[in-house]
Amino acid sequence: MNANPVFSLHIPTKILFGCGELRKLATEKLPGKKALIVISSGTSMKKYGYLDKVVELLQENNTESIVYDKILPNPIKSHVMEAASVCREQKCDFIVGLGGGSSIDSAKAIAVMACNDGDYWDYIPAGSGKGRPVTKALPVIAIPTTAGTGTEADPWSVITNEEAKEKIGFGSTLTFPVLSIIDPELMVSIPPHLTAYQGFDAFFHAAEGFLANCATPISDLYALEAIRLLYKYLPVAVKDGRNLKARAKVAWASTLAGLVEATSCCISEHSMEHAMSAFHPELPHGSGLIAISEAYFETFRNDCMKRYMKMAEIMTQQKSNRPSDFIDALVRMQKECNVYQLKLSDWGVKEEELPLMVQNARDTMGSLFTLDPRPLTDEEVLQIYQKSFR
Amino acid sequence: MNANPVFSLHIPTKILFGCGELRKLATEKLPGKKALIVISSGTSMKKYGYLDKVVELLQENNTESIVYDKILPNPIKSHVMEAASVCREQKCDFIVGLGGGSSIDSAKAIAVMACNDGDYWDYIPAGSGKGRPVTKALPVIAIPTTAGTGTEADPWSVITNEEAKEKIGFGSTLTFPVLSIIDPELMVSIPPHLTAYQGFDAFFHAAEGFLANCATPISDLYALEAIRLLYKYLPVAVKDGRNLKARAKVAWASTLAGLVEATSCCISEHSMEHAMSAFHPELPHGSGLIAISEAYFETFRNDCMKRYMKMAEIMTQQKSNRPSDFIDALVRMQKECNVYQLKLSDWGVKEEELPLMVQNARDTMGSLFTLDPRPLTDEEVLQIYQKSFR
Missing domain, CATH: 3.40.50.1970 (Rossmann fold)
Structure with missing residues (x-):
């Protein structure tokens, strides 16, 4: 920026x-x-x-x-x-x-x-x-x-x-x-697993919008607050859906992440998930994002190190000096929400579909790839799918 | 809240x-x-x-x-x-x-x-x-x-x-x-003293909106970012008006503080200044606010301690455990902008006008007093004017 x-x-x-x-x-x-x-x-x-x-x-x-x-x-x-x-x-x-x-x-x-x-x-x-x-x-x-x-x-x-x-x-x-x-x-009646899927969708709107090369001072403000709130309150809402305070914090974070989408943009993680859902409409959007997220964010780890550390700091409220602190915090949050290590194969995705999904992601939502911190090759996109497959 | x-x-x-x-x-x-x-x-x-x-x-x-x-x-x-x-x-x-x-x-x-x-x-x-x-x-x-x-x-x-x-x-x-x-x-041609007056107007929009009893999660987000940016960049813009980066940060902070006014509200500091300007139209609005600010914020120091410390932390980027840290940071910022200890008497305000200004503030902008962290008595309002007089 x-x-x-x-x-x-x-x-x-x-x-x-x-x-x-x-x-x-x-x-x-x-x-x-x-x-x-x-x-x-x-x-x-x-x-x-x-x-x-x-x-x-x-x-x-x-x-x-x-x-x-x-x-x-x-x-x-x-x-x-x-x-x-x-x-x-x-x-x-x-x-x-x-x-x-x-x-x-x-x-x-x-x-x-x-x-x-x-x-x-x-x-x-x-x-x-x-x-x-x-x-x-x-x-x-x-x-x-x-x-x-x-x-x-x-x-x-x-x-x-x-x-x-x-x-x-x-x-x-x-x-x-x-x-x-x-x-x-x-929102109190949403079951725990859907609460987690949906909350992570919001989380990725914010995190992607924060990494997008079109991020702005106003989208950053919304994004970091959404990330902070979701890291703190999503596990609470997943564990106790009747906790109205946690529900309200997560709902507000989701709206803030919507404001991120209106002022910055999602990046290719969303293109990749859309391709997965286009092939497997029964795949919940949030779970598709969760499944590829660890491999996805690993890919850009050294491309925008300051922004990774900033996200880690707002999540853990501790000083960060390694971009991987963000991945660690993301994994910890997924574990607390009982959604760690979801795999594409769990939803019936077949290995031979992966190259087709790479193509579909480029064809249908290719514009989001242009907003990535750096251009991804098709090989890299395929590798993210493969690492998230089983 | x-x-x-x-x-x-x-x-x-x-x-x-x-x-x-x-x-x-x-x-x-x-x-x-x-x-x-x-x-x-x-x-x-x-x-x-x-x-x-x-x-x-x-x-x-x-x-x-x-x-x-x-x-x-x-x-x-x-x-x-x-x-x-x-x-x-x-x-x-x-x-x-x-x-x-x-x-x-x-x-x-x-x-x-x-x-x-x-x-x-x-x-x-x-x-x-x-x-x-x-x-x-x-x-x-x-x-x-x-x-x-x-x-x-x-x-x-x-x-x-x-x-x-x-x-x-x-x-x-x-x-x-x-x-x-x-x-x-x-904005590059604005002279240093006006840059400071105007920048502090924005600062008080944010600080007042953060202390107002109608503050909300979205106004807080705008307010703290405006306060952070102004503390860091207003002294730079005052010292070097051609510094476009500092001008841009201050301009954005001012717009953010406008968003605070649209989502929260100013409190009685602004009512008090409006009364001063109504009697002395030659008094620049920002300098009137600066003149009463130290006494004004002292008045609420023990009424919203957490919010004072939060403002101090966002300004100094250091942990705060005393509400007076905010007053200290405010004074430091005013000194760096060469506007510390402006006094009402400098603009021809007369001591006998002070009680009339108390009444004018209540009559014309009384509604803002209802948004204060706690109700102020007329005696307290008069004391703020008096402490800021000479």
Whole structure:
């Protein structure tokens, strides 16, 4: 990073944070009178009463709503297209993304396709996408019930084109949520292993954004605070999901890491994971990142030594004089969260797929490789996969 | 602050930061085709060519402009009203505030009065103001040429009602600039004593916002980084105004401190200074703050000991175990900036005015006293003035 950096900061989203803040949905000025609520195909939004609560609060705010409930953990383009069509037919004014990153990311993509013709991939500027410009989108309200993606504080939407086997992140100023309500009380029911996967997703948003060659003074500020909070509180939240203080700290760290994504960027670790999920949609995003993380961060250990030591210091709160202190702290954190040494083969990845995944990572999310601390060769990328395989 | 705080973050302003970034005025999407450029009655905007440059860049961006050049260091209501009238007559679409806080604050107030009838004080919700609601305002672009007010990153506008002797801060979501360009190259010509006054204004925005009982995790993050940067780089910028690295660090700290004002709030130190400036408009705002600061921060020394020690630690980068370490560091910083022991009597304040200023501070900016770490008595406020008098 330059000594006199040039950078920008523009986060138009209004963020409301805190236990119980969901109730503000009944009193905030909303961007319309009819909402499409987007949730996953799972049962939790209904089982825990979150969906009913959101419908009720919208009603209190004189807003009717309909529900689209088919979103998969790795959300797919055909659902985006279907929901956008429902949205047009039903004349919805805005979209509410309720749930994990998959629902909120889908809400953003649906908001785009509710106002633009053709296919969603026509607008994707990577892979087999056509890169048509997006000039309008419906407003989105994000209500995360997990702490990991940070999508509530950034413009990005990650959707998988199931035919093309491409999982690509896309967004613009138009796809920042207009309002995000982060209420840690909605997160207490997440089981320990998912808490860990999601929390590490946030951790890597921050760590990658801190190492990216486009990092700025403002993204660094957000990143280091997210890293500090996650190192301290993620193991607590994993061990005791009812601990609201830890849940709140992890939720805030995740939002901060979203701000990192809005002001810096992920690097090739995310490209590599997207390729893995594109081949194995059942692989949880966070666990894929965890699986490759040790080998991945080893690769850049001597390329940005000061930044590794800075991350180690903010984690351990002790002076660091070796970049490997960061790897040590990362391993310790993974052990405390019971997610150390996840392996790609655990999720059915086959060894012969690894070279194909290298190619897929380059083809679909190649731009993130240009933000790495130094250029990686295909051989190095393959080695990271191989070291993380078994 | 609560262990599980509830807070919000909403900074709609697009901030462009960096040396040379002023040129982006020629390429950014502007909120209209005709601008009213608001500058001070001083000579520097013309002498250093900043005004010509801005006019030229707006032209490149197909935007015409007219200039209002009467703003005083403590800007007054009658100029706001006059400029708003010019703005209506000339059918300007937006306002550019170019210069120090006085010009940018005036630009915000002019933006309000260009769209609302009656008198500016009809809309002020304190002092003798009538508190009418503001529902619209023209867009504002802020181009600061000083590093101190932070007004480029917050909604506040501080205007003096010269008849009522009231200097009151006011703003809403509508008065956030839509675009702020912070270019440290525009700041190299500021003389050392003004660099120090302005830099300490930023420092107190951060320190007060960190002590305010409405501080939040996000305002704390901005505040501590602003305090760290100013302690380290303000003395460098004061000693060598051509040092662009130091200028950039101080400018960024000032913007961060503006973000503190947008997410937390100043406390009664600012109310006390506003009363001083209301009586003595020739008193530079920053020097008034410096003059009362030692006595002021002594007053709360045992009320938020951890936060004092945290500020001391971020300044000195050493472990602190006494709240007075912060006062010591503050004094050291003032000595290095050649502004230690400024006294109210140096600016012609008379001893018999002090009780009147106590009353004025309560009447006009009383709300900030409610955000203090603990309630101050009038006697305590008077004592701070008295200790800072001679």
